[in-house]
Amino acid sequence: MxxxxxxxxxxxxxxxxxxxxxxxxxxxxxxxxxxxxxxxxxxxxxxxxxxxxxxxxxxxxxxxxxxxxxxxxxxxxxxxxxxxxxxxxxxxxxxxxxxxxxxxxxxxxxxxxxxxxxxxxxxxxxxxxxxxxxxxxxxxxxxxxxxxxxxxxxxxxxxxxxxxxxxxxxxxxxxxxxxxxxxxxxxxxxxxxxxxxxxxxxxxxxxxxxxxxxxxxxxxPRELVERYAGRDVFEIRRAEDNRVLLRLEGLEFSSERAGDTIYIFSRDGEEIGRRLLSIRELEVLHRRANLEDVFLRLTGRELRD
Ligand SMILES: Nc1ncnc2c1ncn2[C@@H]1O[C@H](COP(=O)(O)OP(=O)(O)O)[C@@H](O)[C@H]1O
Ligand SMILES: [Mg+2]
The missing domain is CATH 3.40.50.300 (P-loop containing nucleotide triphosphate hydrolases)
Known part of the structure; x- marks a missing residue:
């Protein structure tokens, strides 16, 4: 070895x-x-x-x-x-x-x-x-x-x-x-x-x-992204948690709140994307998961030094 x-x-x-x-x-x-x-x-x-x-x-x-x-x-x-x-x-x-x-x-x-x-x-x-x-x-x-x-x-x-x-x-x-x-x-x-x-x-x-x-x-890097962040990320600005999360009930995802943003992580974002679209005047950014997501999920968002 x-x-x-x-x-x-x-x-x-x-x-x-x-x-x-x-x-x-x-x-x-x-x-x-x-x-x-x-x-x-x-x-x-x-x-x-x-x-x-x-x-x-x-x-x-x-x-x-x-x-x-x-x-x-x-x-x-x-x-x-x-x-x-x-x-x-x-x-x-x-x-x-x-x-x-x-x-x-x-x-x-x-x-x-x-x-x-x-x-x-x-x-x-x-x-x-x-x-x-x-x-x-x-x-x-x-x-x-x-x-x-x-x-x-x-x-x-x-x-x-x-x-x-x-x-x-x-x-x-x-x-x-x-x-x-x-x-x-x-x-x-x-x-x-x-x-x-x-x-x-x-x-x-x-x-x-x-x-x-x-x-x-x-x-x-790719495997870590797949394993710890999934494939799709939705960043939702300035919305109440309940307004968003209730609409996603029954789907497989994980979420995190940081400051003005709700992050939704998912392996298959298609249905999530559709449901988010049905919420009026929601500010959503849809992107692929990346290594920075992994890093922040594992080490947290607290400031260091
Ligand atoms: N020569 C040193 N004397 C005392 N503490 C040190 C010294 N070098 C590093 N440290 C401490 O060890 C820890 C790890 O530091 P370091 O290896 O420089 O981290 P990183 O490169 O990831 O920022 C820190 O708490 C740092 O303050
Ligand atoms: Mg260093």
Whole structure:
């Protein structure tokens, strides 16, 4: 079973003092798979992936990466892993290309080779024209692309991305998605965290939804949507619960009230749609269920942090 597992986590936990940031989770990431961690702020996503790239020591549990125990083989693991941390942590005193070349020293890459790879990666991430500039002059999107280029300098077999596109505009986000898909086609295994459900649906073969240090559910995005949100969603604004729900009696659905909206979730929305239409002056939005529905149903609508 584990022969194809690039990452195998068995009951791993991390305590920071009295805070249990990761609480006994188990998961596997298979070769060439893109695996996503979703979850509200503070869920434990960054801590979980930090353990995988040997940045955060485990409190308990067993974690193997490429068949190697993170407790004993951090050097070997770090050599074949690329990381895009949540914060860019570029060196502000260095130029764009120097940031890559200096970083490559961690991997004992000869300077000539490092420069060749740096140019190639800057090209790949569409920032080569800016290679001589100070990183502080770059936009947020360019800095993020540079951090991605840096993560690739050691030609990693496993790429770990902590919120790769948070705060970026749609153009920058889509470019990053394209590049990640290219890397995946080339055989790179990936783990990412994201707050963008569309990102998870676009990139991830499987996702884990985390909250309070635990994995609540795991699976392919489509299966999770089918299982936890159904197929059809009706959003009904500014209506009394009774006025709507009584009309749907006898049908199979679940409902939820949040603020000014009643949500109706169903596997077969046709009859529900017909009955809602028969209610006068009802403001209804009918759409397909998506991963955001799953996320909110599992982790709730309460604000975090
Ligand atoms: N270095 C740290 N020291 C103390 N507490 C931490 C540290 N890193 C994370 N935490 C706490 O662990 C929990 C999980 O954090 P984190 O893994 O960053 O979650 P996420 O990435 O899902 O937002 C939070 O309560 C956070 O405050
Ligand atoms: Mg985080």
């Amino acid at each position: 584990t022969s194809q597992a690039v990452v195998a986590a068995n009951g791993i936990s991390k305590n920071f003092g009295s805070i249990r940031a990761v609480d006994g989770i188990s998961f596997q990431v298979m070769l060439r798979e893109c695996y996503g961690f979703l979850g509200p702020n503070g869920a434990g996503k960054t801590t979980a992936i930090g353990m995988v790239y040997c940045h955060t020591p485990l409190t308990s549990g067993v974690l193997n990466v490429f068949g190697l125990d993170v407790r004993e083989h951090s050097r070997e693991i770090k050599a074949v892993v690329g990381v895009t941390p949540q914060d860019n942590n570029l060196d502000p005193d260095l130029s764009v290309i120097e940031n890559l070349v200096v970083y490559s020293r961690y991997f004992d890459i000869p300077k000539k080779e490092a420069e060749r790879r740096a140019r190639e990666l800057l090209e790949f991430m569409s920032i080569d024209e800016r290679r001589k500039e100070q990183v502080t002059k770059l936009s947020g999107g360019m800095q993020r692309r540079l951090v991605m280029a840096r993560a690739l300098i050691n030609e990693p077999r496993l790429l770990i991305l902590d919120e790769p596109t948070t705060g970026l505009d749609p153009q920058a986000r889509h470019l990053i998605w394209q590049r990640l898909r290219e890397l995946k086609r080339k055989g790179v295994t990936m783990i990412l965290t994201t707050h963008y459900m569309e990102e998870a649906e676009q990139l991830c073969d499987r996702v884990a939804v985390m909250d309070s240090g635990k994995i609540l559910v795991e699976g392919p």
